[in-house]
Amino acid sequence: MSNANQKVIITCAVTGSAHVPSMSEYLPLTPEDIKSQALEAAEAGAAILHLHARNPEDGRPTPSPDVFRKFVPAIAAETDAVINISTGGSTRMTLDERLAYARISKPEMCSLNLGSMNFSLHPVAAKMQSWRFDWEKEYIEGMEDMIFRNTFRDIRNILTEFRDYGTRFEFECYDVGHLYNLAHFVDLGLVKPPFFIQSVLGILGGIGADPENLSVMRSTADRLFGRDNYRFSVLGAGRHQMSLVTMGAIMGGNVRVGLEDSVYLSKGLKAKSNAEQVRKIRRILEELSFEIATPAEARAALGLKGRENVSL
Numbered sequence: 001m002s003n004a005n006q007k008v009i010i011t012c013a014v015t016g017s018a019h020v021p022s023m024s025e026y027l028p029l030t031p032e033d034i035k036s037q038a039l040e041a042a043e044a045g046a047a048i049l050h051l052h053a054r055n056p057e058d059g060r061p062t063p064s065p066d067v068f069r070k071f072v073p074a075i076a077a078e079t080d081a082v083i084n085i086s087t088g089g090s091t092r093m094t095l096d097e098r099l100a101y102a103r104i105s106k107p108e109m110c111s112l113n114l115g116s117m118n119f120s121l122h123p124v125a126a127k128m129q130s131w132r133f134d135w136e137k138e139y140i141e142g143m144e145d146m147i148f149r150n151t152f153r154d155i156r157n158i159l160t161e162f163r164d165y166g167t168r169f170e171f172e173c174y175d176v177g178h179l180y181n182l183a184h185f186v187d188l189g190l191v192k193p194p195f196f197i198q199s200v201l202g203i204l205g206g207i208g209a210d211p212e213n214l215s216v217m218r219s220t221a222d223r224l225f226g227r228d229n230y231r232f233s234v235l236g237a238g239r240h241q242m243s244l245v246t247m248g249a250i251m252g253g254n255v256r257v258g259l260e261d262s263v264y265l266s267k268g269l270k271a272k273s274n275a276e277q278v279r280k281i282r283r284i285l286e287e288l289s290f291e292i293a294t295p296a297e298a299r300a301a302l303g304l305k306g307r308e309n310v311s312l
Contacts, residue, residue, distance in 0.1 A: 006301060007293035008285055009254040011170070011198075011233065012046035012274050014038050015054060016260025017061035017090035018121055020136040022128060024263035026272050029059040031070035038071075040275035041258070042081035045282040047298035049075065050084045050111060050170065050258065053101070058133045061090040063097035065104055072105065076312045080295045082304060083312065084109040084170055087158065091119060091146040092139075095154055106165040106311050108304040111198070112150075112158060114171055114178035118205030119148040155181070159190040166305040170233075172198045174206030176220055183224045193229035194303050197221055198256060201244055202237030209240035211247055218251050227252075231301055238262050241277070246284055254293075257281050 014037055015028045028034045031053075038049045053067040054060060068085070076083055085107045089098035102110050120143035131137050162169075171191075173179050185191045199217040202209030207217070218232060233256055234248025235241075241262040245255035257277040265271040265280060282292055299306065 007291040007297055008249050009048060009231070009233065009293045009298045009301065010046045010278060010281065011048040011050055011084070011254070011256040011258075012038070012041040012278050013050040013235075013256060013258035013260035014041065014274050015052050016258075017052050017086075017088070018119075019259065019263055020131075020133075020140060021059040022130065022132040022136050023124070024259065024270050026270060027059070027259050027263060028274075029054045030056040031067065035071040035074050037259075037274045038075050039078055040273060041278045042079040044275040044278040045292050046081060046278050047293050047295045048082040048084050048109065048170075049079075050086065050256070050260065051075075052086045052089070052260070058135060060133075060135055060139075061092070063089050063093050063100050065101040068101040068105070072101075073312050076307065080307065082108050082295055082298055083310075084111060086111045088113050088148070088172070091143065091148045095149070099158070102162070102167070104311065107167055108299070108307065108310055109196075109302075110162065110167055110169055111172055112155065112169040113148060114150070114155065114173050114181045115175075116147060116149045116151060117174055119174075120144055120146070120204045123204070152181070152184070155185065156188075156190065159185060163190070166309060168196070168302060168304055170196050170198050172200055173217065174200045174203060176207065176216060179217065179220050179224055186225065193225075194301065195225075195230045196233065196302050197230055198233045198235055199248070199253075200235045200237070202240045209236055209244060211244075214244060214247055214251070218253070235261055239264065239267065242266075242281060242284070245281060246288075249285055249290055250288070255281055255285070
């Protein structure tokens with residue numbers, strides 16, 4: 001069956017590590033804020049919650065399992081949404097730091113970037129009028145000279161290790177070459193269908209947020225994997241969020257929204273919560289006659305192991 005006829009899975013990326021607190025007063029920073037916004041997003045219709053952690057004192061991204069433990073188990077206790085733990089962390093973290101909590105919790109899903117790349121928001125720094133915390137300005141400006149590292153060996157080792165945990169991945173593909181990297185690991189037998197491809201458009205350092213590029217990502221994935229072997233999803237960064245994810249759904253894909261990807265609800269209007277973005281894309285999709293997947297339906301579509309088999 002073509003997955004164009006299946007229900008749309010909404011992922012919500014709750015806080016991330018790229019945006020800094022000064023970019024939005026609504027960005028969740030503390031464990032309690034991350035928990036409450038995640039639960040509200042799930043109630044609004046997000047079947048998957050993509051989670052990072054932040055230092056509750058100043059909002060700095062942190063890989064600390066102790067911080068993750070302050071909100072992830074609490075989220076799991078109050079929603080059946082799929083919990084997806086980032087292995088991306090930030091460009092400032094080592095690989096072991098990025099994997100630390102996922103190794104402990106062995107979740108149903110983790111995110112996995114399919115290659116090393118430039119990843120930057122540094123032009124935003126020139127537009128900022130003030131900074132809430134001392135670390136933010138250097139953090140954003142410093143992205144100009146930072147590389148996100150995931151070598152072929154890094155990816156192979158992650159896939160091999162997490163295969164033993166039964167964890168499946170949100171494969172984040174920031175360019176066409178990342179799809180070919182994924183095909184390499186499919187050929188090695190380290191990735192099995194059904195797999196979940198998150199096509200990321202609009203990040204400086206990755207493929208641009210043009211509709212033509214989205215078509216290229218979709219057609220390339222179809223050619224490499226066969227449409228019935230994977231589920232396609234779309235992330236549009238910043239102002240491109242709603243238009244690109246809507247286009248992705250029309251192309252038979254799934255969608256990702258959240259304050260990790262954009263702090264806005266519409267032009268010039270900041271989203272006051274992750275749930276606002278989830279409610280907006282849900283309304284758009286339902287008005288286009290799409291049905292929204294429940295967490296149980298997302299688990300079935302992605303072949304996940306189930307909440308009962310994790311160590312959250």
